[in-house]
Amino acid sequence: MNISPLGTNAAQAAAWPDTAESRARAARTEASPAPAAADPWREAGQSCNVRHMTLQDMDDVTMDLYESGSISLFDRALLTFDPDRLAAADGGTGWLTPADSQGNRDWVAEWEARLAQDETLGEAQNAANDQRILDILHRLEAGAAPALDRTA
Numbered sequence: 001m002n003i004s005p006l007g008t009n010a011a012q013a014a015a016w017p018d019t020a021e022s023r024a025r026a027a028r029t030e031a032s033p034a035p036a037a038a039d040p041w042r043e044a045g046q047s048c049n050v051r052h053m054t055l056q057d058m059d060d061v062t063m064d065l066y067e068s069g070s071i072s073l074f075d076r077a078l079l080t081f082d083p084d085r086l087a088a089a090d091g092g093t094g095w096l097t098p099a100d101s102q103g104n105r106d107w108v109a110e111w112e113a114r115l116a117q118d119e120t121l122g123e124a125q126n127a128a129n130d131q132r133i134l135d136i137l138h139r140l141e142a143g144a145a146p147a148l149d150r151t152a
Contacts, residue, residue: 044064044140054102078129107137108138
């Protein structure tokens, strides 16, 4: 009686004989470390400057972070909301900080201003959201920094 390994049949056993070479190849495959997963925060941080970017740039960066599962859809919506759409009815602006002529804005300064305003108004939930967004922006800034050389 020929007993094949679990999950194989005689045809498979004949097609892939159990040799020292096949066992060595299997051992190398099992011992090989899986490639390191890309860090979406580092990739996003290196692709942007949260101190000088447009709303469209923010939209692109947050889409990548959302698709990687790094931020929630709610956080993405907060980061990409254009307050000028609401303010257009009365001719004002909804931004608390200025943008340059190309629309680049310091997003950290904007969200720090929003946090200060919400704290002044006693808007605890909005202030908590503002702080979470600032944490995301600071994490993006940290991702832009060069990696530490841990071999030295």
